[in-house]
Amino acid sequence: MSMLRNLATSLINAQDERIITTLPKAKELRPFVERAITLSRHATNLTGENREVQSVHLRRQAATFFHSGNRQQKASTGRRGQERAPRTAGVLALRRLFDELGERFKDRPGGYTRIIKLGRRDGDNAELAIIELVDNRREREAIEAENKRAKSATSGKKKTAKASKEAEETNSRRGGRKADKTFEKEETTKARGQGKGATDTELEDQKPKGGRRAKKTEATAEEKDTE
16 A cells, blocks of 8 residues: 555656556556546535535545655654644645546546556566646647647648639739730730731830930931931
8 A cells, every 4th residue: 555655656756747657557557547537527416505614625535545755744853833844655646636627527437547668677677658638738748749730830831722713813924914914905916916007106005115216226227318
């Protein structure tokens, strides 16, 4: 019983919420610590006027699964008014059990732990295993990372679909201003469709109107015609 209490205290107080032990010890510890977690879950789900009284009763029952704290502890110097030594790990485990784990597993009817086999140990060939609490911090972080990854992938697909839709609406890869520059007049298009060439006036209107350089070119052409 003392060994199971030590293992339960180590499991509840572990930062990663997991410990490594032999497989037979892990199998014995699993129902032992789950009964304590069930008591904390019942305390979290209490309702009614006698809620506080029942919660204290459940807490005292769960305290039997851990080593007692500072029961009958005396002052270190034997003088009145001196500070007592820090509380034991069993008291800390009981506090975390009811403050955190009871809230986490309040909607879970059982199965609070998981056993993972690690193989044989060198030396005595004992079979090792990991016993850990489910829904621990590592699992929650992994789920959050997966949700963020899925959300970013969904947003990327939406952007791609939106770009494809815009391309279909323009019905061409060369849409926008560049397409407007290559637009020709309706009269010229109709004449071309009937096999007629564009008139000189129409061609003159469609010529780009440049600046001073274009005027110099026209003046030079007129001088050559005069000669």
